[in-house]
Amino acid sequence: MSRNFVYQDDELIEKPFNWKQIGRLFAYIKPYKASVTRVMFVMTVFGMLSRLAIPFLMSMAIDRAIHPENGNSSVSLLTGLVVAMLLMYGMRWWAQQYTIQKTNEIGQKVIFDLRAALFRHIQSLSFRFFDKRPAGSVLVRVTNDVNSLQDMFTNGVINAVIDIVQLFGITIILLVMEPKLGLAIMITVPLMFFVSSALRKKIRFAWQTVRIKQSRINAHLNESIQGIRVTQAFAQEKENIGYFDGMNKSNIRSWNRASALNQLFGPVIEITSAVGTLILLLYGAYLIKSDAMTVGTLVAFITYVGSFWEPITRLGNMYSQLLISMSSSERIFEFMDEKPAVPEKDNAIEMPELQGHVKLEGVSFGYETDRQALRGINLDVKAGLSVALVGHTGSGKSTIVSLLCRFYDTVEGRVLLDGIDVRDVTIESLRSQIGIVLQDTFIFSGTIRENIRYGRPGASDAEIEAAARSVRAHDFIVDLPNGYDTEVEERGNALSVGQRQLLSFARALLANPRILVLDEATASIDTETELRIQEALATLLQGRTSFIVAHRLSTIRHADCIVVLDHGEIVDQGSHEELMKRPGHYRNLVDAQYRFLSA
Numbered sequence: 117m118s119r120n121f122v123y124q125d126d127e128l129i130e131k132p133f134n135w136k137q138i139g140r141l142f143a144y145i146k147p148y149k150a151s152v153t154r155v156m157f158v159m160t161v162f163g164m165l166s167r168l169a170i171p172f173l174m175s176m177a178i179d180r181a182i183h184p185e186n187g188n189s190s191v192s193l194l195t196g197l198v199v200a201m202l203l204m205y206g207m208r209w210w211a212q213q214y215t216i217q218k219t220n221e222i223g224q225k226v227i228f229d230l231r232a233a234l235f236r237h238i239q240s241l242s243f244r245f246f247d248k249r250p251a252g253s254v255l256v257r258v259t260n261d262v263n264s265l266q267d268m269f270t271n272g273v274i275n276a277v278i279d280i281v282q283l284f285g286i287t288i289i290l291l292v293m294e295p296k297l298g299l300a301i302m303i304t305v306p307l308m309f310f311v312s313s314a315l316r317k318k319i320r321f322a323w324q325t326v327r328i329k330q331s332r333i334n335a336h337l338n339e340s341i342q343g344i345r346v347t348q349a350f351a352q353e354k355e356n357i358g359y360f361d362g363m364n365k366s367n368i369r370s371w372n373r374a375s376a377l378n379q380l381f382g383p384v385i386e387i388t389s390a391v392g393t394l395i396l397l398l399y400g401a402y403l404i405k406s407d408a409m410t411v412g413t414l415v416a417f418i419t420y421v422g423s424f425w426e427p428i429t430r431l432g433n434m435y436s437q438l439l440i441s442m443s444s445s446e447r448i449f450e451f452m453d454e455k456p457a458v459p460e461k462d463n464a465i466e467m468p469e470l471q472g473h474v475k476l477e478g479v480s481f482g483y484e485t486d487r488q489a490l491r492g493i494n495l496d497v498k499a500g501l502s503v504a505l506v507g508h509t510g511s512g513k514s515t516i517v518s519l520l521c522r523f524y525d526t527v528e529g530r531v532l533l534d535g536i537d538v539r540d541v542t543i544e545s546l547r548s549q550i551g552i553v554l555q556d557t558f559i560f561s562g563t564i565r566e567n568i569r570y571g572r573p574g575a576s577d578a579e580i581e582a583a584a585r586s587v588r589a590h591d592f593i594v595d596l597p598n599g600y601d602t603e604v605e606e607r608g609n610a611l612s613v614g615q616r617q618l619l620s621f622a623r624a625l626l627a628n629p630r631i632l633v634l635d636e637a638t639a640s641i642d643t644e645t646e647l648r649i650q651e652a653l654a655t656l657l658q659g660r661t662s663f664i665v666a667h668r669l670s671t672i673r674h675a676d677c678i679v680v681l682d683h684g685e686i687v688d689q690g691s692h693e694e695l696m697k698r699p700g701h702y703r704n705l706v707d708a709q710y711r712f713l714s715a
């Protein structure tokens with residue numbers, strides 16, 4: 117069986133350098149411009165000054181105090197120079213600490229802003245967006261992709277600027293101090309660059325492979341845990357374990373390879389820089405011998421060269437990081453650029469308090485352009501009436517209720533609430549007046565009380581209890597270990613289907629909407645719960661316009677109007693009695709249900 121648990125576009129790959137994207141990323145640093153400037157100032161002025169001054173003071177100590185040309189060594193000068201050097205070390209330490217702390221702070225803030233902006237944006241996206249993307253893929257962007265930018269922002273960007281300044285400063289010093297020796301050292305730079313970038317490329321690809329393998333493991337884990345009940349029900353654990361073992365082994369293999377290559381990097385760089393030091397020593401000794409240079413200058417030179425390789429290596433790392441960040445940022449911005457499929461008009465008005473008159477005028481809709489889910493739907497429902505939508509699976513019942521809540525926009529025709537087109541009002545003012553109970557009753561992790569309060573965040577405990585009592589949920593809630601304060605795990609796995617439905621009724625009742633949309637759960641439940649749910653429903657529907665995607669005969673029969681759908685079209689409508697009098701879809705459906713129930 118071929119299985120593919122990873123979403124191709126989530127693999128971490130390198131992307132070419134892209135200035136436009138860098139610009140967009142850097143826009144997130146802008147709010148912290150003042151802090152960045154302070155860090156740059158401290159690091160360049162104090163950090164650089166101390167870094168450059170120490171070798172200079174050292175050379176003075178050797179040439180003027182320890183081993184001066186006139187032969188008279190000076191203890192007082194040496195003491196002065198050592199004190200000055202200590203001061204410089206102190207200054208360098210402070211500048212480094214300050215820079216590390218501040219760059220980390222700024223980096224964390226930038227990542228915080230980016231993650232918050234991404235989350236805010238995802239919340240605003242329409243159903244259509246989530247139809248196209250598995251939840252795992254969305255998750256990967258908010259976690260992995262943002263994390264992969266974290267390193268770049270916390271360590272990379274600011275340090276890179278500092279490194280460039282340092283490199284520039286040291287190059288000038290080397291060339292001014294001893295032009296010939298300076299030039300000799302510069303010869304090793306291309307060699308160093310070539311060797312390190314060739315090796316780094318290999319290392320980069322090796323780590324990318326590790327990341328892809330880990331991402332596959334994560335995706336598989338996610339799916340395995342979510343689907344554990346099905347796996348166990350079909351006794352597929354062995355096959356699942358075997359598949360996971362294979363992925364796990366392959367991950368270890370690629371990790372070993374990447375880690376071996378990584379270990380090679382240090383020694384290779386050391387050998388290359390040793391070549392530079394060798395040139396320096398040989399040529400330096402020759403210059404000292406021919407009196408063209410002092411010992412102190414050579415010592416200072418060796419120290420400068422030491423801090424010359426450091427920024428080169430760091431900049432190389434930074435560049436690798438940047439290339440990986442390119443693909444992460446591209447994916448993040450792809451999400452950010454996604455526009456909600458149900459846009460709010462600039463001049464959208466607040467939906468006035470609803471009375472509950474619902475009208476669909478010539479509505480056609482398709483999830484995909486080449487397939488229509490609804491065709492020419494006309495429906496006029498007076499305020500306060502209940503409508504049951506019935507029809508075969510896939511006939512378009514849920515789609516009608518999705519259009520009422522404007523989860524999607526119609527392709528043709530209009531949806532009018534109290535005579536106002538749903539596209540003319542703000543989405544919040546529309547949806548906050550419609551109560552929705554979905555088939556998949558979602559229970560969030562938290563207490564029972566919090567879950568009911570989701571319907572109206574400002575509701576008091578007494579109001580929550582009253583709502584629960586009205587929909588007959590109170591009895592089972594008080595039987596739970598901590599009553600209303602019982603914690604329910606994610607998705608309410610510990611509650612029964614019927615209990616979850618009663619909770620979602622309480623949640624909807626608390627919101628007290630004028631229009632209620634209910635996608636009835638199809639799960640078969642015992643007669644007692646069924647009765648309880650019917651009673652709860654009667655309370656819930658009282659005085660509201662309601663649309664029920666109905667599966668239970670008991671619900672259908674009590675509706676004021678039954679709308680029969682077939683292949684996206686309304687084929688009949690009327691009360692139960694009216695529809696039963698004539699042959700057609702409805703009578704067939706009811707007969708089929710009776711046959712099923714009495715079988």
Ligand SMILES: Nc1ncnc2c1ncn2[C@@H]1O[C@H](COP(=O)(O)OP(=O)(O)OP(=O)(O)O)[C@@H](O)[C@H]1O
Pocket residue numbers: 247483484489507508509510511512513514515516665
């Ligand atoms: N998110 C979606 N993306 C693409 N097509 C969809 C989507 N949701 C539904 N469809 C298609 O639209 C048609 C109508 O689906 P809808 O969910 O409205 O049917 P339904 O009558 O509510 O079915 P059921 O009783 O099984 O819930 C079906 O052909 C279905 O395959």
